[in-house]
Amino acid sequence: MTFTINSAPASALKIKFRSPYWTASGKSVTVKINGTAVNISKVDGYIDVGRVWSAGDRGELTIPSELQVSRCTDNQNVVAFTYGPVVLCAGLGSESMTTSSVGWGVTTATKTVTVKESININSPTGPV
Structure with a gap:
C-alpha cells in the first residue's frame, strides 16, 4: 500500500495502520518513507509510524501474505x-x-x- 502526505503539522504525529491477522508467519510488516525503511512498533493490533511528517512524504507499507x-x-x-x-x-x-x-x-x-x-x-x- 502506498500513501502520500498532502499536509502535516509541524510537530510529530503518529499514524496507525491496522495489523491484519493474515500476515505471513515469520515475516514482518515493513514501512518505507520516501524510499527509506523506518522503525515501526506494533501496539494493540496496530502498526504505529510516528515522526515529523512533511507535505509530499510518500509512504509504502508492505504486508507479506502467504x-x-x-x-x-x-x-x-x-x-x-x-x-x-x-x-x-x-x-x-x-x-x-x-x-x-x-x-x-x-x-x-x-x-x-x-x-x-x-x-x-x-x-x-x-x-x-
Whole structure:
C-alpha cells in the first residue's frame, strides 16, 4: 500500500495502520518513507509510524501474505484457501455446474462469467 502526505503539522504525529491477522508467519510488516525503511512498533493490533511528517512524504507499507487454509467458523469440515485477505476458492455449491470425467470428480463451471479486476466504491464510508 502506498500513501502520500498532502499536509502535516509541524510537530510529530503518529499514524496507525491496522495489523491484519493474515500476515505471513515469520515475516514482518515493513514501512518505507520516501524510499527509506523506518522503525515501526506494533501496539494493540496496530502498526504505529510516528515522526515529523512533511507535505509530499510518500509512504509504502508492505504486508507479506502467504497461502493459507482457513476453516469456516460455522463448519470446521469446510475450508477456503486464502492469500492474505483474498479468498481464492471455497465450496460454493454446484448450481450451473457439471462434473467432468477427468478422474477425480472435478467440478467445472458450465457458463462463462466476467471476472472484474477491481471494485469501484462510490461511498465515502466504504462498501455496504
